[in-house]
Amino acid sequence: MQTLSQPARGSQHPAADVQPIRAPEQLQPISRAAMTAASPKVGLTTELGKAAGWYARALGWHVFPIHGVRDGRCTCGNPACGSPGKHPRTPHGVKDATSGAQQIESWWSQRPDSSIGLATGEPSGVDVLDVDPRACGDESLYELERKHGELGPTVISLTGGGGSHLFFRHITGLKNQAGEIGAGLDFKTSGGYVILPPSSHASGRAYAWKGGSRPNERAVSEAPAWLAQLLSTVTRPLSSSAATRAGARRAADGEKWAPGERNNRLTSIAGAMRRRGLSQEAIEAALLAENRLRCEPLLEEAEVQRIAASVALYQPDSSERSGFRVEDIPAIWTLEASTRWLIEDLVPQTAITLLIGDSGVGKSTFVLALAAAVARGERFLGEPVERRPVLYVDRENPLAVVKERLARMRIVPTPELHIWGGWVDPSPSGPEAAAILLGSGAFRPPQRPPNAVLTGAGCGL
Secondary structure (H helix, E strand, O other), rough: OOOOOOOOOOEEOOEOOOOOOHHHHHOOOOOOHHHHOOOOOOOOHHHHHHHHHHHHHHHOEEEEEEEEEEEEEOOOOOOOOOOOOOEOOOOOOHOEEEEEEHHHHHHHHHHHOOOEEEEEEEEEEEEEEEEEEHHHHHHHHHHHHHOOOOOOOOOOOEOOOOOOOEEEEOOOOOEEEEEOOOOOOHHHHOEEEEEEEEOOOOOEEEOEOOOOOOOOOOOEEEHHHHHHHHHHHHOOOOHHHHHHHHHHHHHHHHEOOOOOHHHHHHHHHHHHHHHHHOOHHHOOOOOHHHHHHEEEOOOOOHHHHHHHHHOOOOOOOOHHHHOOOHHHOOOHHOOOOOOOOOOOOEEOOOOOOEEOOOOOOOOOHHHHHHHHHHHHOOOOOOOOEEEEEEEEOOOOOHHHHHHHHHHOOOOOOOOHHHHHHHOOOOOOOOOHHHHHHHHHHHHOOOOOOOOOOEEOOEEEE
């Protein structure tokens, strides 16, 4: 395997045996005329055939036909196809790839709806970094760039599944990898392949070139030294992309993190939050919660705080924003609005009301009385009340205290009032507690607005 300190014979750092790639100004625009100039008969009936011919003629890339997607199904005809629109249509797959106009003409004349496969590595002179955000690939790449530096501009395509393919000049001696340098990051070189635009995708979207990064707009760049070093020093056994993504899903579902991965996992979460503009305090709170839930053994709280503070030094990523501007805010005076009240002039509907006071002043008693009034539709503090089913949540007091309070306040049982507390489930985690609140929707009578959820022992209405 090639390393940076010992480049392969005849290589240029860090790439070797690179297929000739024209500079951007030498490439013709990707147009119908350009894509069919190599052979007038290539792919006359579809944009796919024309594109395949252009890639071979203009770039010297070796291509081959891939099954496409039609009406949401793979053209292979298997209704249970495990890789729709992603597996070869030729007997030997990527080994059949060619830049020969005659063979390309034959393939796309017979199967004009075929998607386009690119043989990566030595045949085409390009390697590809496949970033899959569904398996945390965008987070992994962000952390690598934060640690080592940006990858820099190069040719980039956007996949139909929301990911991206970053093209680099071929480096000899490397192997195809799946997740070895980070979850959701696959590396395609000799023996591998990727799908090229404008091929179809099972999602219903098509592969496309990223604006400003098309192969007729810029040349394929060399991989930065740090990326080449990482790829050349990986020693873990190769794993399948499916296994890598399954592992990422297990982590998302609560898989425990052992020493050696705890810091990286928490840093990745922190980076994602910071890029979206979250504060150090919010990041720290989330990391402490994840630390308690996943890390075995727990990281010291000071270490978790250090991670949050370190990541918070970076500026939020403006590319994550939606393009919203202050000028987009409509003038409030031009908007029509009216308030619907749960309790007239006191508690509005579809809003959160906070009841705040010192300990022992009677907040819980007040909220319980309010809950009973709403459940029965009785006036409260002299104001009319709209009757609703109510879920009263008390996580502070034991059952005996709550029952004594109900008796003292002469609150009688009613099917519209439901009370949930620690006597039901002493220690529910966040998802289970949230499920209780969501489950309150089951008590919603027909044709009524959403239920009232009142929390005692603290404040929320």
